[in-house]
Amino acid sequence: MQRAIDAAQRSAALLLVLGAQSACNSEQARAQASKPDPPKSAAPMPSAPPGTLLDPLDPKRPMAIDTEPRAAASNWVTARPSFQASRTREQRGGIEPCAPQAVDTSGFEAWANVGRGKFTAPRGLALGDDGSFDLVIHLLGDEPIRRELIESHQPFALYSLTVGTNQSYAPLFTGTQLQASIIAGIEQALSKRLGKPAHMRHLAMSAWSAGFVGIEAALAQPAGKAIDAVILIDGLHAPRGNDLAFKAQMQPFVDFAARAARGERSFFVSHSSIDPPDFASTTECAHYLIASLAGKPQPVRRSDRFGLDLVEFFSQGGFQVRGYSGHDRADHCAQLAVLRDAFTALGARWNARKPNP
Numbered sequence: 001m002q003r004a005i006d007a008a009q010r011s012a013a014l015l016l017v018l019g020a021q022s023a024c025n026s027e028q029a030r031a032q033a034s035k036p037d038p039p040k041s042a043a044p045m046p047s048a049p050p051g052t053l054l055d056p057l058d059p060k061r062p063m064a065i066d067t068e069p070r071a072a073a074s075n076w077v078t079a080r081p082s083f084q085a086s087r088t089r090e091q092r093g094g095i096e097p098c099a100p101q102a103v104d105t106s107g108f109e110a111w112a113n114v115g116r117g118k119f120t121a122p123r124g125l126a127l128g129d130d131g132s133f134d135l136v137i138h139l140l141g142d143e144p145i146r147r148e149l150i151e152s153h154q155p156f157a158l159y160s161l162t163v164g165t166n167q168s169y170a171p172l173f174t175g176t177q178l179q180a181s182i183i184a185g186i187e188q189a190l191s192k193r194l195g196k197p198a199h200m201r202h203l204a205m206s207a208w209s210a211g212f213v214g215i216e217a218a219l220a221q222p223a224g225k226a227i228d229a230v231i232l233i234d235g236l237h238a239p240r241g242n243d244l245a246f247k248a249q250m251q252p253f254v255d256f257a258a259r260a261a262r263g264e265r266s267f268f269v270s271h272s273s274i275d276p277p278d279f280a281s282t283t284e285c286a287h288y289l290i291a292s293l294a295g296k297p298q299p300v301r302r303s304d305r306f307g308l309d310l311v312e313f314f315s316q317g318g319f320q321v322r323g324y325s326g327h328d329r330a331d332h333c334a335q336l337a338v339l340r341d342a343f344t345a346l347g348a349r350w351n352a353r354k355p356n357p
Contacts, residue, residue, distance in 0.1 A: 053300060056315055057268070057322075057345040063310055066299040077291045081273035081283040083311055083325030092307030097334035103147040109193075111142070114185040115178075117161035120146060121190065125155060132201035133157055133190065134350050136343075137182060139169050139211030140235075144336045152343035156204075157186055161214075169207075169214025179223045202350045204266075206231035208336060219252040229266035229349070230256055231342045234335040236269060236285040237276070246280060246288075253285075254292045260319035261293050266349055268342045270322045272331045273311075286321050290314050297323060306334035318349070 048054040052062035073079030089096055111118040127133055135157045138145045142160045149158055159182055163169060172178050183200050190198035205215045205227050212235040218224050236253065239245040253267075260267035269289065271282035280288075290297055297312040304310055304324075308331075312323035322338060324331065 053298060053313060057320060057341040063300040063302040063313060066301045070299060077287045078284060081275045081281050083273040084327045086326045086328045086331050087307040095306055097306045097330050100143060101147055103150055105150065108146065108150060112189060114159065114189060115181060117159055118142065119157065119159045119186055119189060121157040122155050125157065125194070127194065127198055128201065131197045131199055133198055134202040135159065135183065135186060135200050136204045136206055139207040139214040141208045141336065145339060148336060148339035149343055152340045154343045154347040157190065159186060169211055170217040173214050173217035173221060179218055179221065202228050204229035204231060204346055206233065207235050208233040209235040209332065212236050216249065216252050219256060229346055231339065232269045233338060234270055234272045234282050234332055236282050238280045238285055240280045250285065250288055253289060257289045257293060257319050261317040263317045266318040266346060268320050270324065270335055270338045272324050272326050272335060274327050274332060283323065286323065290321060297321065305337040308334050308337065
């Protein structure tokens with residue numbers, strides 16, 4: 001399995017040549033935060049126009065149901081990705097997804113080092129009446145993730161951890177107290193900055209590309225029970241040709257998907273149509289998760305940000321999958337633009353779970 005993880009790291013590194021490069025005092029509060037809160041009554045979702053599907057992450061932008069015939073695979077779960085075409089820069093409106101994108105960062109604090117990663121939060125972050133705040137721990141990528149958080153207008157604290165291309169995220173969370181250490185460090189930093197005790201209420205872990213192995217490891221730890229939401233952006237791989245190893249690597253995500261489908265957690269997965277030669281693609285892995293819930297993706301069409309072409313969609317409870325066309329590094333980078341919708345939907349979920357004043 002480690003060889004498969006290392007292969008995923010190396011493949012992601014090739015794609016990323018693109019230039020992307022206290023705890024005790026808060027334990028009780030974190031345990032309470034991990035328990036599901038009774039939801040507030042939410043406003044009814046709008047109905048989708050005929051011939052379209054509603055997108056729970058962005059209800060104002062339904063997707064068209066694609067009725068055009070598609071090549072049928074003998075087994076859609078294990079089929080290699082189709083849609084092996086990418087848009088040019090001109091077709092993306094002049095956007096180069098792998099290049100830095102301008103964003104106004106004045107509403108956020110400057111990055112501050114915490115452990116091996118760095119941390120930022122909105123200026124004037126308002127704590128809950130009980131001193132609580134919401135946190136996203138992201139693996140792989142710093143500025144693009146902050147960009148999407150800023151543009152989502154969500155008041156989350158953000159911790160970003162990016163390691164070298166020859167390093168794996170999995171050992172950082174396997175049998176360690178890294179998750180607890182990160183949370184404690186941010187609670188201390190916010191308490192000092194805001195002049196009053198701060199403690200985490202909700203925790204999400206997100207990852208792009210090879211960062212997914214860190215989330216896989218975190219979910220397998222006892223502290224993984226505190227993770228309320230997982231976001232995987234074009235980064236879920238497993239060994240190909242070895243069913244036992246494939247299933248073992250996917251199992252933490254299968255379990256989390258089942259909890260999300262029941263509404264107990266939130267799980268968002270996006271995938272491109274990149275087809276790695278040595279291990280299962282993000283398409284195959286996403287299809288495996290969907291099949292584990294006895295579901296099947298719906299063929300759809302929609303143009304999304306950064307020239308992304310949505311081609312399939314699945315939704316069950318708190319589990320959503322978006323599948324996009326594209327097979328090159330620009331498509332891999334463009335996937336980061338999907339984080340904006342994921343963060344917005346996460347904010348709606350967490351706001352609905354806050355106790356009524």
